[in-house]
Amino acid sequence: MRLEDFDYPLPPRFIAQEPLEPRDSSRLLVLNRESGGIQHTIFREIGDYLAPGDLLVFNDTRVIPARLTAVKERTGGKVELLLLRRLEAQTWEALIGGKHVWAGTRLELAGGKGPDRVQAEVVRDLGGSRRVLRFSRPITPRLAALGSTPLPPYIHKTLQDPERYQTVYARDPGSAAAPTAGLHFTPELIARLRKRGVRAAFVTLHVGLDTFAPITEEDVAAHEIHAEWIGVPEETARSVRETRSQGKRVIAVGTTSVRALETAAGGSGAEMSAFEGDTRLYITPPYRFRVVDAMITNFHLPHSTLLVMVSAFAGRERILAAYEEAKREGYRFYSFGDAMLIL
Numbered sequence: 216m217r218l219e220d221f222d223y224p225l226p227p228r229f230i231a232q233e234p235l236e237p238r239d240s241s242r243l244l245v246l247n248r249e250s251g252g253i254q255h256t257i258f259r260e261i262g263d264y265l266a267p268g269d270l271l272v273f274n275d276t277r278v279i280p281a282r283l284t285a286v287k288e289r290t291g292g293k294v295e296l297l298l299l300r301r302l303e304a305q306t307w308e309a310l311i312g313g314k315h316v317w318a319g320t321r322l323e324l325a326g327g328k329g330p331d332r333v334q335a336e337v338v339r340d341l342g343g344s345r346r347v348l349r350f351s352r353p354i355t356p357r358l359a360a361l362g363s364t365p366l367p368p369y370i371h372k373t374l375q376d377p378e379r380y381q382t383v384y385a386r387d388p389g390s391a392a393a394p395t396a397g398l399h400f401t402p403e404l405i406a407r408l409r410k411r412g413v414r415a416a417f418v419t420l421h422v423g424l425d426t427f428a429p430i431t432e433e434d435v436a437a438h439e440i441h442a443e444w445i446g447v448p449e450e451t452a453r454s455v456r457e458t459r460s461q462g463k464r465v466i467a468v469g470t471t472s473v474r475a476l477e478t479a480a481g482g483s484g485a486e487m488s489a490f491e492g493d494t495r496l497y498i499t500p501p502y503r504f505r506v507v508d509a510m511i512t513n514f515h516l517p518h519s520t521l522l523v524m525v526s527a528f529a530g531r532e533r534i535l536a537a538y539e540e541a542k543r544e545g546y547r548f549y550s551f552g553d554a555m556l557i558l
Contacts (some may be wrong), residue, residue, distance in 0.1 A: 216434070216435040216436060216499065216523075217433060217434070217435065218430055218432065218434075218435055218502065218518055219432070220435070220531060221435065221517065221518055221519075221522050221523055221526065221531070222517045222518060223517055223535055223538055223539070225492050225517070225542070225548060229542060229546070229547065229548045229552075230369050230370075230547075230548055230549050230552070231548060231549060231551035231553075232251050232370055232371060232372040232551065233551055233553040234379045234398065234551045235252065235547075235551075237397060237401060238258075238311075238365055238383070238399055238400065238401050238434075239257070239258045239320075239399055239400065239401050239403075239404050239405050239545075240257065240258070240259065240261035240279075241258045241345065241399050241552070241553045241554055242255065242257060242258070242259070242547070242553040242554070243255070243257060243258045243260070243261060243284070243399075243553065243555070244255050244540070244541055244544075244546065244553070244554070244556070245264055245448070245556045245558055246362050246527065246529060246533065246534075246537050246556070246557045246558070247558055248529035248530065248557055248558065249450055250345055251533050251536065253353060253489075253537060253548075254519075254539055255485075255544060258399045258404075258553075258554055259401075259404055259461045261404075261408075261511075261556060262404075262407065262411055262413065264556055264558065265408065265411070265413045265414075265466070266412075266463065266464070267411060267412025267413065267468055268414070268418055268458065268461055268463035269340045269412075269413050269414065269458070269463050269466055270413075270414045270415070270455065270458040270463065270464070270465050270466065270469055271408070271413060271414070271415050271416070271463045271466050271511075272415075272416050272417070272418060272424075272451065272455070272465060272467050272468060272472045272475075272476060273382070273384055273400075273416070273417050273418070273468045273469075273472065273516065274382075274388050274394040274396055274397060274417070274418055274419065274420050274468065274471045274472045274475065275384055275385060275386050275416065275417045275418070275419055276384060276387050276388075276389055276390040276394060276420060276421050276422060276471075277381060277385035277387055277388040277389065277390065278344070278356070278364060278365075278380055278381055278384065278385070278388075278389065278391070278392065278393050278422075279298065279358050279362070279388045279389060279391070280359060280361075280364055280377075280519055281293070281294050281297055281298040281362060281364075281365050281368055281390075281391045282294070282296070282297055282362055282364070282365040282417050283297075283298070283324055283325070283357070283358075283362050283363075283365045283491060284295040284324070284325040284326075285322040285323055285325060285335065286322065286323050286325065287316070287320060287321070287322060287325045287388060287397050288320075288321040288322060288334070289315075289320075289321070292313060292314065292315075293488060294311060294312065294313035294315060294316055294322055294470060295311070295312035295313060295525075296309050296310070296311060296312075296322075296360050296364055297310040297391060297424070298346070298358075298362075298391060299390075299423040299424060300353075300360075300423050300442070300443070300444065301389065301407065302347065302498065304353055304458070305349055305350045305352065305353055305354070305553065306338070306346070306347060306348065306349050306350075307348050307354065308341070308346075308347055308348075309345070309346055309347075310344050310345060310346075310424065310425075311337075311344050311345075311346050311351055312344065313398060316337060316346065317337065317431070318337050318338060318339060318340050318346075319337065319342060320336070321335070321336050321337075322336070322337070322348075322374070324543040325361070327492055328360045328362065329367060329459075331350060331356065331357065332351075333350060333351055333357060333361065334348050334350070334351040334507065335348045335349065335351065335411070336348065337348045354437055355388070356386070357422035357430070358408050362482065362542030363502075364377045365391055365392065365399070365548075366381055367381065367392065367547060367549065367550050370549075370550065375381055377484065379398075380393050380398075380550075381393060382394065382397035382398055382400065383401060383405075384397070384400070384417070385498075387418075387419045387420035387421075387446075389456045390421045390422040391422060391423055391424055392422045392424065393550065394420070394422060394468075394469040394471045394472070394502065395469070395480065395509045395513050395547070396422055396468050396469035396470070396510075396513055396515050396534065396554060397468050397469055397550075398550075398551070399511075399554050400468070402427075407543040410523075412418055414454065414458070415545050416428065416451040416452045416455070417448070417451060418445065418446065418447045418448075418470040418472055418476065418479075418485065419442045419444075419445060419446040419447075419475070419524045420444070420445045420472070420474060420475045420494070421443060421502070422443065422471055423441065423443050428518060428519075428520070429517075429518045429519055430518050430519065430523070435499060435523060438497065438520065439497075440495050440496075440497045441495070442493035442495050443474075444491065444492070444493055444494075445474070445475040445478060445491070445492070445493075445494050446475075446491045447476070447478075447479040447487075447491070448474055448531045449488070449489040449490055449514055450488075451489075452479060452487050452488050452489045454523055455476065455487055455506060456486065459506075464508040464509055465506055465507055465508050465509075466508065466509040466510065466511065467470075467507045467508075467509075467510045467511070468511045469510070469511065470510070470511060470515075470525070471522050472498050472510075473498070473504075473507050473510055473524065473528075474494055474498070474524075475490075475494070475508075476497045476506045476507055477498065477504065477505060477506055477507065478490060478494040479506075480505040480506045481505075485532045487505075487506060496521075497520060497525050498524040498527050499524075499527055500523070500526055500527040500530075500531065501527070502527040504527075504528065507528070509556065509557060509558045510525070510528060510556075510557050511554060511555070511557075512525055512554065512555050513548075513550065513552055513553070513554055513555070514538060514541060514546065514548040514552055514553065514555065522534070523558065525555075528557060529557050534551060537555065538550075540554070541555075550555070552553075
Protein backbone atom coordinates (compact mmCIF):
# COMPACT_ATOMS: atom_id res chain seq x y z
CA MET A 216 0.00 0.00 0.00
CA ARG A 217 1.46 3.31 -1.09
CA LEU A 218 0.65 6.64 0.49
CA GLU A 219 -0.53 7.99 -2.87
CA ASP A 220 -3.24 5.31 -2.91
CA PHE A 221 -4.99 7.15 -0.08
CA ASP A 222 -5.07 10.61 -1.60
CA TYR A 223 -7.84 12.65 -3.19
CA PRO A 224 -8.24 16.32 -4.14
CA LEU A 225 -10.41 18.48 -1.88
CA PRO A 226 -10.80 22.20 -2.58
CA PRO A 227 -11.03 24.24 0.67
CA ARG A 228 -14.65 25.18 0.01
CA PHE A 229 -15.70 21.64 1.02
CA ILE A 230 -14.17 21.88 4.51
CA ALA A 231 -16.91 22.70 7.03
CA GLN A 232 -15.95 25.64 9.24
CA GLU A 233 -18.84 25.46 11.67
CA PRO A 234 -21.42 22.89 12.78
CA LEU A 235 -24.96 22.88 11.50
CA GLU A 236 -27.96 23.48 13.73
CA PRO A 237 -29.63 21.32 14.76
CA ARG A 238 -26.96 18.63 15.00
CA ASP A 239 -28.99 15.99 13.16
CA SER A 240 -29.62 18.22 10.13
CA SER A 241 -26.32 17.13 8.57
CA ARG A 242 -26.49 15.14 5.38
CA LEU A 243 -25.93 11.39 5.42
CA LEU A 244 -24.41 9.36 2.60
CA VAL A 245 -25.31 5.68 2.94
CA LEU A 246 -22.81 3.33 1.31
CA ASN A 247 -23.44 -0.36 0.72
CA ARG A 248 -19.99 -1.89 0.87
CA GLU A 249 -21.02 -5.02 -1.01
CA SER A 250 -22.64 -3.40 -4.02
CA GLY A 251 -21.12 0.07 -3.87
CA GLY A 252 -24.64 1.51 -4.01
CA ILE A 253 -25.12 4.99 -2.57
CA GLN A 254 -28.16 6.74 -1.12
CA HIS A 255 -28.49 10.30 0.13
CA THR A 256 -30.55 11.36 3.13
CA ILE A 257 -30.50 13.53 6.27
CA PHE A 258 -28.86 12.28 9.45
CA ARG A 259 -32.06 12.44 11.47
CA GLU A 260 -33.47 9.73 9.16
CA ILE A 261 -30.72 7.26 10.02
CA GLY A 262 -33.29 5.07 11.76
CA ASP A 263 -34.58 4.06 8.33
CA TYR A 264 -31.40 1.99 7.95
CA LEU A 265 -31.37 0.47 11.43
CA ALA A 266 -33.39 -2.45 12.75
CA PRO A 267 -34.73 -3.40 16.18
CA GLY A 268 -32.02 -5.24 18.06
CA ASP A 269 -29.16 -3.45 16.30
CA LEU A 270 -26.57 -2.06 18.73
CA LEU A 271 -25.10 1.43 18.39
CA VAL A 272 -21.77 1.75 20.20
CA PHE A 273 -20.85 5.32 21.18
CA ASN A 274 -17.54 6.74 22.45
CA ASP A 275 -18.40 8.74 25.58
CA THR A 276 -15.07 10.56 25.90
CA ARG A 277 -15.15 14.28 26.58
CA VAL A 278 -12.78 16.84 25.08
CA ILE A 279 -10.75 18.68 27.70
CA PRO A 280 -9.52 22.30 27.43
CA ALA A 281 -6.17 20.84 26.39
CA ARG A 282 -4.56 23.91 24.77
CA LEU A 283 -2.40 25.89 27.20
CA THR A 284 0.07 28.75 26.95
CA ALA A 285 3.20 29.12 29.05
CA VAL A 286 6.51 30.94 29.22
CA LYS A 287 9.97 29.54 29.79
CA GLU A 288 11.00 30.30 33.35
CA ARG A 289 14.55 31.27 32.40
CA THR A 290 14.04 33.35 29.24
CA GLY A 291 10.35 34.28 29.18
CA GLY A 292 9.97 32.79 25.71
CA LYS A 293 6.39 31.85 24.83
CA VAL A 294 5.45 28.18 24.56
CA GLU A 295 2.19 26.55 23.49
CA LEU A 296 1.16 23.21 24.95
CA LEU A 297 -1.38 20.69 23.73
CA LEU A 298 -2.05 17.96 26.26
CA LEU A 299 -2.41 14.58 24.58
CA ARG A 300 -2.51 11.95 27.29
CA ARG A 301 -2.30 11.75 31.06
CA LEU A 302 0.38 9.28 32.14
CA GLU A 303 0.14 9.81 35.90
CA ALA A 304 -1.66 12.24 38.20
CA GLN A 305 0.66 15.14 37.38
CA THR A 306 2.48 13.80 34.30
CA TRP A 307 1.22 14.26 30.74
CA GLU A 308 2.34 13.63 27.20
CA ALA A 309 2.02 16.86 25.22
CA LEU A 310 2.83 18.57 21.96
CA ILE A 311 5.07 21.60 22.34
CA GLY A 312 5.03 24.68 20.16
CA GLY A 313 8.15 26.74 20.78
CA LYS A 314 11.90 26.73 20.31
CA HIS A 315 14.53 25.03 22.46
CA VAL A 316 12.13 23.28 24.83
CA TRP A 317 14.33 20.42 25.94
CA ALA A 318 14.35 18.03 28.88
CA GLY A 319 14.92 20.10 32.02
CA THR A 320 13.16 23.21 30.69
CA ARG A 321 10.87 24.71 33.30
CA LEU A 322 7.65 26.43 32.26
CA GLU A 323 5.19 28.76 33.94
CA LEU A 324 1.58 28.44 32.77
CA ALA A 325 -0.25 31.60 31.80
CA GLY A 326 -3.34 32.54 33.79
CA GLY A 327 -2.36 31.02 37.12
CA LYS A 328 -1.37 33.38 39.93
CA GLY A 329 -0.85 33.01 43.66
CA PRO A 330 -2.41 29.79 44.91
CA ASP A 331 -3.43 28.94 41.33
CA ARG A 332 0.13 29.21 39.99
CA VAL A 333 1.11 26.12 37.99
CA GLN A 334 4.56 25.22 36.75
CA ALA A 335 5.73 22.35 34.58
CA GLU A 336 9.03 20.70 33.81
CA VAL A 337 9.93 18.84 30.64
CA VAL A 338 11.09 15.46 31.90
CA ARG A 339 11.46 13.59 28.62
CA ASP A 340 11.88 14.30 24.92
CA LEU A 341 9.82 11.85 22.81
CA GLY A 342 11.08 13.18 19.49
CA GLY A 343 9.61 15.76 17.17
CA SER A 344 7.39 18.11 19.18
CA ARG A 345 6.32 15.47 21.71
CA ARG A 346 7.39 15.89 25.32
CA VAL A 347 6.53 14.46 28.71
CA LEU A 348 5.65 17.19 31.23
CA ARG A 349 5.45 16.97 35.01
CA PHE A 350 3.19 19.64 36.49
CA SER A 351 3.70 21.14 39.94
CA ARG A 352 0.14 20.19 40.88
CA PRO A 353 -2.71 18.16 39.30
CA ILE A 354 -3.68 20.05 36.16
CA THR A 355 -7.01 18.40 35.33
CA PRO A 356 -9.15 20.39 37.81
CA ARG A 357 -7.49 23.61 36.63
CA LEU A 358 -7.94 23.17 32.89
CA ALA A 359 -11.29 24.97 32.78
CA ALA A 360 -9.57 28.11 34.05
CA LEU A 361 -6.21 27.79 32.29
CA GLY A 362 -6.94 26.00 29.01
CA SER A 363 -9.03 26.29 25.88
CA THR A 364 -10.69 23.74 23.64
CA PRO A 365 -8.40 22.67 20.79
CA LEU A 366 -9.89 22.65 17.30
CA PRO A 367 -8.35 21.03 14.22
CA PRO A 368 -6.02 23.36 12.26
CA TYR A 369 -8.28 23.33 9.20
CA ILE A 370 -11.08 25.05 11.17
CA HIS A 371 -10.44 28.78 11.02
CA LYS A 372 -13.67 30.14 12.48
CA THR A 373 -13.98 30.77 16.21
CA LEU A 374 -16.38 28.32 17.83
CA GLN A 375 -18.91 30.37 19.80
CA ASP A 376 -20.14 27.45 21.92
CA PRO A 377 -17.44 24.93 22.97
CA GLU A 378 -20.17 22.39 23.68
CA ARG A 379 -20.69 22.04 19.93
CA TYR A 380 -17.33 20.27 19.84
CA GLN A 381 -18.67 17.75 22.38
CA THR A 382 -21.10 14.92 21.79
CA VAL A 383 -24.35 15.18 23.74
CA TYR A 384 -23.39 12.02 25.66
CA ALA A 385 -19.78 13.02 26.47
CA ARG A 386 -19.05 12.26 30.11
CA ASP A 387 -15.47 11.00 30.60
CA PRO A 388 -12.91 13.83 30.23
CA GLY A 389 -9.64 12.99 28.53
CA SER A 390 -9.60 13.74 24.78
CA ALA A 391 -7.61 16.28 22.79
CA ALA A 392 -10.11 15.98 19.92
CA ALA A 393 -13.77 15.03 19.58
CA PRO A 394 -15.04 11.70 18.21
CA THR A 395 -16.75 13.65 15.47
CA ALA A 396 -19.13 11.04 14.06
CA GLY A 397 -21.09 11.35 17.29
CA LEU A 398 -21.58 15.10 16.92
CA HIS A 399 -24.62 14.46 14.68
CA PHE A 400 -26.70 12.82 17.42
CA THR A 401 -29.23 14.73 19.51
CA PRO A 402 -30.88 13.45 22.71
CA GLU A 403 -34.18 13.37 20.82
CA LEU A 404 -32.75 11.25 18.00
CA ILE A 405 -31.18 8.79 20.45
CA ALA A 406 -34.50 8.51 22.30
CA ARG A 407 -36.36 7.96 19.03
CA LEU A 408 -33.98 5.18 18.02
CA ARG A 409 -34.29 3.51 21.43
CA LYS A 410 -38.08 3.62 21.07
CA ARG A 411 -37.72 1.76 17.76
CA GLY A 412 -35.75 -0.99 19.50
CA VAL A 413 -32.23 0.11 18.55
CA ARG A 414 -29.98 -0.50 21.54
CA ALA A 415 -27.08 1.62 22.77
CA ALA A 416 -23.79 0.86 24.50
CA PHE A 417 -20.71 2.91 25.36
CA VAL A 418 -16.96 2.62 25.17
CA THR A 419 -14.32 5.19 26.01
CA LEU A 420 -11.34 6.07 23.84
CA HIS A 421 -9.48 9.22 24.80
CA VAL A 422 -8.57 10.69 21.44
CA GLY A 423 -5.01 11.91 20.94
CA LEU A 424 -3.83 13.69 17.84
CA ASP A 425 -2.38 10.44 16.50
CA THR A 426 -5.90 9.48 15.47
CA PHE A 427 -5.86 12.39 13.02
CA ALA A 428 -2.14 12.73 12.28
CA PRO A 429 -1.23 12.27 8.62
CA ILE A 430 0.74 9.25 7.50
CA THR A 431 4.21 10.31 6.39
CA GLU A 432 5.68 6.94 5.42
CA GLU A 433 5.50 6.07 1.73
CA ASP A 434 4.73 2.50 2.81
CA VAL A 435 1.40 2.93 4.63
CA ALA A 436 1.94 -0.21 6.70
CA ALA A 437 5.17 1.23 8.13
CA HIS A 438 3.33 4.09 9.88
CA GLU A 439 3.28 3.88 13.68
CA ILE A 440 0.29 4.81 15.81
CA HIS A 441 1.01 5.85 19.39
CA ALA A 442 -1.02 4.59 22.34
CA GLU A 443 -4.51 5.83 23.17
CA TRP A 444 -6.35 4.75 26.30
CA ILE A 445 -9.58 2.78 25.94
CA GLY A 446 -12.15 1.31 28.26
CA VAL A 447 -14.75 -1.26 27.21
CA PRO A 448 -16.95 -2.14 30.20
CA GLU A 449 -18.33 -5.62 30.73
CA GLU A 450 -21.85 -4.29 30.15
CA THR A 451 -20.86 -3.24 26.62
CA ALA A 452 -19.00 -6.49 25.95
CA ARG A 453 -22.09 -8.42 27.03
CA SER A 454 -24.34 -6.30 24.80
CA VAL A 455 -22.05 -7.02 21.84
CA ARG A 456 -22.11 -10.77 22.52
CA GLU A 457 -25.90 -10.76 22.83
CA THR A 458 -26.35 -8.71 19.67
CA ARG A 459 -24.20 -11.00 17.59
CA SER A 460 -25.75 -14.16 19.02
CA GLN A 461 -29.16 -12.84 17.93
CA GLY A 462 -27.96 -12.18 14.39
CA LYS A 463 -28.24 -8.41 14.77
CA ARG A 464 -25.64 -5.79 13.85
CA VAL A 465 -23.01 -4.00 15.92
CA ILE A 466 -22.78 -0.46 14.52
CA ALA A 467 -19.80 1.60 15.65
CA VAL A 468 -20.40 5.33 15.95
CA GLY A 469 -17.07 6.62 14.73
CA THR A 470 -13.66 5.18 14.01
CA THR A 471 -12.67 5.53 17.66
CA SER A 472 -15.46 3.15 18.66
CA VAL A 473 -14.23 0.77 15.95
CA ARG A 474 -10.73 0.75 17.42
CA ALA A 475 -12.03 0.22 20.95
CA LEU A 476 -14.29 -2.68 19.97
CA GLU A 477 -11.77 -4.40 17.73
CA THR A 478 -9.07 -4.05 20.39
CA ALA A 479 -11.32 -5.59 23.04
CA ALA A 480 -12.21 -8.45 20.69
CA GLY A 481 -8.56 -9.27 20.06
CA GLY A 482 -8.42 -12.75 18.60
CA SER A 483 -11.56 -13.93 20.33
CA GLY A 484 -14.10 -12.95 17.69
CA ALA A 485 -17.63 -12.41 18.94
CA GLU A 486 -16.71 -13.63 22.43
CA MET A 487 -15.23 -10.30 23.32
CA SER A 488 -14.69 -9.28 26.91
CA ALA A 489 -14.17 -6.13 28.93
CA PHE A 490 -10.90 -4.30 28.34
CA GLU A 491 -9.08 -1.38 29.91
CA GLY A 492 -5.69 -0.11 28.81
CA ASP A 493 -3.77 1.26 25.84
CA THR A 494 -4.42 0.45 22.22
CA ARG A 495 -2.03 0.80 19.32
CA LEU A 496 -4.33 -0.96 16.88
CA TYR A 497 -3.71 0.31 13.35
CA ILE A 498 -6.34 -1.01 10.95
CA THR A 499 -5.14 -1.30 7.36
CA PRO A 500 -6.27 -3.43 4.40
CA PRO A 501 -6.57 -6.35 4.54
CA TYR A 502 -8.08 -6.55 8.04
CA ARG A 503 -10.70 -8.99 9.25
CA PHE A 504 -13.21 -7.07 11.37
CA ARG A 505 -14.18 -9.27 14.30
CA VAL A 506 -16.99 -7.21 15.84
CA VAL A 507 -18.09 -4.24 13.73
CA ASP A 508 -20.80 -4.89 11.14
CA ALA A 509 -21.45 -1.26 10.15
CA MET A 510 -20.07 2.13 11.02
CA ILE A 511 -21.09 5.76 11.14
CA THR A 512 -18.24 8.08 10.25
CA ASN A 513 -17.41 11.48 8.81
CA PHE A 514 -15.37 12.21 5.67
CA HIS A 515 -11.66 11.93 6.44
CA LEU A 516 -8.48 13.71 5.40
CA PRO A 517 -6.24 12.36 2.66
CA HIS A 518 -3.23 10.38 3.93
CA SER A 519 -4.95 9.79 7.31
CA THR A 520 -5.12 6.56 9.28
CA LEU A 521 -8.89 7.06 9.38
CA LEU A 522 -9.17 7.02 5.59
CA VAL A 523 -7.07 3.85 5.61
CA MET A 524 -9.38 2.28 8.21
CA VAL A 525 -12.62 2.96 6.34
CA SER A 526 -10.89 1.68 3.19
CA ALA A 527 -10.13 -1.56 5.04
CA PHE A 528 -13.82 -1.78 5.94
CA ALA A 529 -15.46 -0.92 2.62
CA GLY A 530 -12.66 -1.12 0.05
CA ARG A 531 -10.42 1.71 -1.08
CA GLU A 532 -12.05 2.07 -4.49
CA ARG A 533 -15.56 2.18 -3.04
CA ILE A 534 -14.58 4.77 -0.43
CA LEU A 535 -12.83 7.07 -2.89
CA ALA A 536 -15.73 6.74 -5.34
CA ALA A 537 -18.14 7.67 -2.52
CA TYR A 538 -16.01 10.70 -1.67
CA GLU A 539 -16.14 11.86 -5.28
CA GLU A 540 -19.92 11.43 -5.24
CA ALA A 541 -20.09 13.44 -2.00
CA LYS A 542 -18.15 16.28 -3.61
CA ARG A 543 -20.44 16.28 -6.64
CA GLU A 544 -23.41 16.52 -4.27
CA GLY A 545 -21.88 19.33 -2.23
CA TYR A 546 -21.31 17.48 1.04
CA ARG A 547 -19.35 19.15 3.84
CA PHE A 548 -16.11 17.42 4.91
CA TYR A 549 -14.11 16.77 8.10
CA SER A 550 -14.93 17.40 11.77
CA PHE A 551 -17.97 19.68 11.40
CA GLY A 552 -19.03 18.14 8.11
CA ASP A 553 -21.58 15.59 7.00
CA ALA A 554 -21.63 11.87 7.73
CA MET A 555 -21.49 8.44 6.12
CA LEU A 556 -23.23 5.25 7.15
CA ILE A 557 -21.30 2.27 5.80
CA LEU A 558 -23.42 -0.89 5.76
